[in-house]
Amino acid sequence: MVTEYKINGEEMYGFFDSYLLNYSDFVIMNEVTAPCRILKNHINTAFLVTVYSFVFFLSLLGNAVVVFVIASMDRQKSSTDCYLLNLAVTDLIFSLTLPIWIAYVKDEWIFGEAMCKIITFMQELNFYSGILLLACISVDRYLAIVHATSAITQKRHLVKFVCVGVWLSAVLLSLPLAVYFKDFKVKADSIEFKACKEFIGPEGIDTWRIIIRFFRHTIGFFIPLAVMIFCYGFTIKTLFQTKNGQKQKAMKVILAVVLAFIFCWLPHNVVMFVDTLLRAHILNETCEIRYEIDKTMDSTEFIAFTHCCINPILYAFIGQKFRSTFLRILFKNGLISKRVLSVYGRSSSYLSSSGNSSVTL
Numbered sequence: 001m002v003t004e005y006k007i008n009g010e011e012m013y014g015f016f017d018s019y020l021l022n023y024s025d026f027v028i029m030n031e032v033t034a035p036c037r038i039l040k041n042h043i044n045t046a047f048l049v050t051v052y053s054f055v056f057f058l059s060l061l062g063n064a065v066v067v068f069v070i071a072s073m074d075r076q077k078s079s080t081d082c083y084l085l086n087l088a089v090t091d092l093i094f095s096l097t098l099p100i101w102i103a104y105v106k107d108e109w110i111f112g113e114a115m116c117k118i119i120t121f122m123q124e125l126n127f128y129s130g131i132l133l134l135a136c137i138s139v140d141r142y143l144a145i146v147h148a149t150s151a152i153t154q155k156r157h158l159v160k161f162v163c164v165g166v167w168l169s170a171v172l173l174s175l176p177l178a179v180y181f182k183d184f185k186v187k188a189d190s191i192e193f194k195a196c197k198e199f200i201g202p203e204g205i206d207t208w209r210i211i212i213r214f215f216r217h218t219i220g221f222f223i224p225l226a227v228m229i230f231c232y233g234f235t236i237k238t239l240f241q242t243k244n245g246q247k248q249k250a251m252k253v254i255l256a257v258v259l260a261f262i263f264c265w266l267p268h269n270v271v272m273f274v275d276t277l278l279r280a281h282i283l284n285e286t287c288e289i290r291y292e293i294d295k296t297m298d299s300t301e302f303i304a305f306t307h308c309c310i311n312p313i314l315y316a317f318i319g320q321k322f323r324s325t326f327l328r329i330l331f332k333n334g335l336i337s338k339r340v341l342s343v344y345g346r347s348s349s350y351l352s353s354s355g356n357s358s359v360t361l
Contacts, residue, residue, distance in 0.1 A: 043298055048105045051302060052098050055309045059095035062312030063088040069322065072329050079159040080140050086163050087133045090170075091308040094126035098305075108193040113183045116196035120181040124174035126308065128220055132166045134261060135224040141254065142231035146238045173219065176212045205279045213276040221269040225262070232258050257314050264307035268300035 066088040070081050077085075097119050100111060109116060177198070186195045205213070232254055239254075275293050277283045331341045 043302065045105060048302060049102055052102045052105065052305070055306050056095055056098040056102070059091055059098075059309035059312075062309055063091045063095065065326070066312050067092070069326050069329060073325065080137055080144075082159045082163060083133050083137045083140060086166070087130060087137075087311060090126050090129045090133070091311055093122055094130075094305075094308045097122050104196065109183050109196040110194065111183075111196075116181050116183045117178045119196070121174050121178035124177055125170050128170035128173045129166055130307070130311075131220060131224045131265070132169060133163075134257075135227045136162060136166065137257075138228040138231040138235075142235050146234050173215065177216070180209065200279065205276075210276065210280050213272075213279075217269060217273050217276070221265060225266075228258060228261065253314065253318055256318065260307070260310050260314055264304050264310065268297075268304040271296045271300050 067085060070077065070085045070088070073081070100115070100119055103110070111119075180198050181196060182199045183194055183196050184199065185192050186197070235254060271293065274283070275297065278285045278289065278293065283289075327336060327341050330336045331338065
């Protein structure tokens with residue numbers, strides 16, 4: 001004998017309700033197996049807060065000094081000076097987001113969805129404008145040293161249009177990704193907290209977002225990197241052939257710039273590229289792979305964030321000419337004595353006489 005069971009609408013809803021998954025489940029769910037285990041932070045929270053706090057103060061101070069020195073210059077600013085000024089400004093903008101990021105790392109996202117989009121936009125703006133400006137600086141140094149012609153000095157006014165183009169390009173490239181960032185609840189190790197992340201549904205990312213990500217990988221990193229390697233490669237080759245001690249010092253600064261750029265941004269962009277392939281289902285994703293990608297993403301992200309405070313050191317404080325200009329400005333405003341200026345403010349004859357040289361190189 002077969003027993004019939006009748007289920008009313010309310011019971012049916014309750015039956016299926018227990019199997020409904022919210023978005024946080026999709027974030028950590030493997031397509032075949034049970035939901036994967038995730039962690040809120042893969043790096044010690046106290047360590048992250050300490051590092052981000054140090055980066056914030058160093059970036060704020062260092063980039064403010066760069067802006068002050070370049071803006072206070074009496075002589076006409078070189079093309080590289082203009083690029084460095086814009087680079088310092090974009091790093092200052094990024095540093096203003098770090099206190100909010102510190103609070104987020106320490107606890108959870110409490111600033112709402114609008115602020116989530118704004119902070120994401122500001123960080124993306126720094127990413128694009130910073131890398132594009134670095135590429136412009138490499139081209140500028142290449143033209144000034146490898147192809148030194150009078151046409152360079154006659155076209156300095158074009159630098160303003162280039163900088164405007166960089167900022168407009170950075171804004172247009174930053175907006176699409178910021179649109180997809182939301183604040184939502186995520187469950188990690190049985191702890192539910194609010195996060196500010198890119199919203200990705202169970203089906204992964206759509207074609208449009210795949211295109212946006214590939215734009216970020218190519219325009220935002222690989223193409224500028226190729227430009228820098230090409231320009232700085234020929235620049236260093238030219239400097240080696242000059243047999244000039246002061247030019248050799250400039251070569252060391254350039255080499256440090258390239259290495260710092262690669263060290264800070266290459267690991268993060270490689271991991272992001274792999275993540276894009278996984279999200280697009282081009283590569284097979286498992287719980288182990290997802291865990292390792294998330295852990296590596298967190299580790300490389302904070303290394304990339306430190307680049308905003310490294311720039312003033314590489315472009316300014318290592319450069320003898322910047323120190324001389326900075327000390328002369330302090331002396332002019334009565335902040336240091338003439339003896340300090342004479343001891344620490346000496347500048348090389350080559351750098352002083354180079355009309356197209358930067359205040360830092």
